[in-house]
Amino acid sequence: MGSFCVSITSAKNDPDKATVGFVVANAAVGSDQDTMVFLSTEGVWLAKKGYADDIEEDGFAPLRDLLASFIEAGGKVYVCSPCCKKRSIDETDLIEGATIVGGAKLVEWLANGSPCVTY
Amino acid sequence: MGSEVESFADGWDAGDLGCGELIVELRSRLKALAPGERFELIAHDPGVREDLPAWCRLTGHRLDRSEPPRYIIISREDP
Secondary structure, eight states, rough: EEEEEEEEOOOSSSHHHHHHHHHHHHHHHTOEEEEEEEEEEGGGGGGGGGGGGGGOOOSSSHHHHHHHHHHHHTOEEEEEEEHHHTTTTOOOGOTTTEEEOHHHHHHHHTTTOEEEEEO | OOOOOOOOEEEEETTTHHOOOOOHHHHHHTTSSOOOOOOEEEEEOOHHHHHHHHHHHOOEEEEEEEETTTEEEHHHHOO
């Protein structure tokens, strides 16, 4: 199985990018790729419970459904630790299936040869 | 019958430090160790739980124990 990384740096400041990032992540995990979404900077809000519930872009599935299907399919959601800290988001605020990590986790994933696309 | 007292070549209480700031400082502290020496890290950042195993796999240091916020690292052969 190949691996794939989708880096998402936007939330409600650019819901179009946040949504398309998760659409691509679903495409990757649905194509049998070991897939991680890395949420950093504003993107970390997407992993906060309830935050994504009202993001529904025209022409796309609601973000909450994209998130749920991605996690259900075995995709991993990693959330940047210092980006959470800056925004006073802690582990108890996160949706089930999201994990707080630091940069080494991302470095390892990419150093093993994973492609990465950023939104 | 007495409990064994653990010994470490060095240790560091990183407090709430995490991510790249912790990693680069940890690297320099491990560099000062001889091969096979044990290092005790205290780190409260929740990201360290996933980061430290990844960092050890990348660098060749060995994570002997992970008991957050306490981690025991064994220095690689060529620190």
